[in-house]
Amino acid sequence: MKNLRRKTLAAASAVTLGVGLAVTGGLAPAASAAGPDTTFLVLAPQGAKTDKAAARVAAAKGTVVASYDQIGVLVVRSTNPDFVTDVAGAGVDSVASTAGLGTALEEGETIEVSAAVAAANTTADPTKEPMFGQQWDMPMIDVPQAHAVNAGSADVVVGVLDSGISSSHPDLASQIAKDKSASCVGGVADTTESAWNPTTSDHGTHVAGTIAAAVNGVGVTGVAPGVKVAAVKVVNDDQFIYPEAALCGFMWAADHGMRVTNNSYFIDPWELNCRNDARQRPVWQAVQRAIRYSQSKGVLHVASAGNSNWDLAHKNYSSDRPNDGSYPDESGEFNSACLVLPGEAPGVVTVSAVAPTGKKSYYSSYGLGVVDVTAPGGDTRFRTNGVSPTPTDGILSTTFNTATKTNGWGYKQGTSMSSPHAAGVAALALSAHPGMTPGQLASFLERTAESVPCEEGVWEPRPGFPATCTGGERNSFYGAGMVNAYNVVK
Incomplete structure (x- = not known):
């Protein structure tokens, strides 16, 4: 997962896939001395x-x-x-x-909150959850109204391609489809529970809580608490994602009955993958094959737009590169052949992020014809004009302290947080309309979204992050609009 390279955003999931050389023909020469594995x-x-x-x-x-x-x-x-x-x-x-060719997962700081636990309620009312009052994001997309109609079906499983999910978290223990969870680190699926639990990052635990935290009188609520989530771990202990892990993740989701996946990352050596670059093309082709295959198996992929405040419809330059120190130190010029993956892959729903105001978060990337919908991602700087952070303007969800091995709740921000809101809404839509194909579901999310108009002129809620919105009812900041949980189930 990975998207906010060199950003201080508290939820940047960075996942970068590598590149290689296309080769043709030739016979094996004489054996050489062994090199690194x-x-x-x-x-x-x-x-x-x-x-x-x-x-x-x-x-x-x-x-x-x-x-x-x-x-x-x-x-x-x-x-x-x-x-x-x-x-x-x-x-x-x-x-x-x-x-x-891996890119480190950059999360930033998790702001922990009180682990106060209320007496269990039996009303199935998300507003009764102890911390619901701090979840400004859920009313923004009409989650309470949706839950009164349909809180999700256990037949719907959302794959969380991320850093693992804490199976001991009180808000998640009942929500995980353990029989469909696996670690794909190293490119080979390992289904043991310890393998797919988090080891160095709680990013996946936070994402999972936004999608499906239980309505159980403990902590927070998820968008779709009636559905299940599957941990598909693709981040290794050094917090890198490599092509073999991402590829395994897509294929595992496809062959294990998942209907939706959340992908809070981008794939390639820089933030863009250039199809016309011979070094990058083989990995690009492999990922595209995996995405198309999973779509044919009924999987809708939901992805974050990224946190670089880029206009993805007008890409021309990037200096981002893998940061594990082993890739050539170079930057590149980019054109329309260069895409953010998986966000710009055909059929993938790409999600931008908004602040508590409902307006574009300062960091969120955007692009007319690229962003499909928007969702709450948080913006801890909007109330202070970028001077100092206000943690409660981030997204509150489930956390896991990997150092102390303790569960909790905390705030993060980023399009990594907006994407799971959209994935949760997609899961609710499938719960209400189980026969939808991935294409129909993607279209339904857009048709039921609430239109958000462009801001006039330059939008710069935090100094140094200017952006200009283009388009009309469907525009570059918000796509078709804000996802709406009630609209997909009513």
């Missing part, structure tokens, strides 16, 4: 099986770690320093080394 994505031609590619991998002294025959992609490890050239041949379309 490196992970590669090996792609068979579009529509082809992976058997021929697997044979090439073996001949090139590689080991298949995971095989996704459904999309013609192999995850491979090898110590052969010439693997990229040696594996080339019949059955191999392209290869991407993922070494050094």
